[in-house]
Amino acid sequence: RKEVEQDPGPFNVPEGATVAFNCTYSNSASQSFFWYRQDCRKEPKLLMSVYSSGNEDGRFTAQLNRASQYISLLIRDSKLSDSATYLCAVNADYGQNFVFGPGTRLSVLP
């Protein structure tokens, strides 16, 4: 089993839709969790850190479920500009090796 798994998609959704991605991790000692956005042939950019209590940033909401070992990302009112690959990242100790999932590709259609 891979350390971090994601559904590769693609998720094709119309503008304005709500879409959710999950990411599961195998290491129960994982301490910190992140969502990154990556545009085609560009570097990953930090979208949000994921806190135990969950957190929201505008149209984006991240949740952590330690018992089931997954994190989720919810995007409300999708925009065309949200089209990208969304990577989750997990590390077992603050500042140590980040393990990335393979990414989930999202296409928001007009």
Add this chain to the structure above:
Amino acid sequence: DTGVSQDPRHKITKRGQNVTFRCDPISEHNRLYWYRQTLGQGPEFLTYFQNEAQLEKSRLLSDRFSAERPKGSFSTLEIQRTEQGDSAMYLCASSPSGGVGEAFFGQGTRLTVV
């Protein structure tokens, strides 16, 4: 620009040649990471430095790969005797010592081995 900087952005080399990439992290970040990414995959961890100390190396890092961070600032990644399978995007990231440790990436060096 105060972000992570990588040089060169693109490198085409012939099989068997050596290549070296440079990464300049965000100035106050003492942690530096190297990752490799191929099409359709997430970044794969290669190695990690805290200041000048190389604390972790992936099994992916064969003896043809070496990384240094001599003064705890910029880092170099060298690949000796390149193979076609080394063709990938090589990404550098840095993170601060405090907080939850978010990593910030440079724009990457795209290596093509022909």
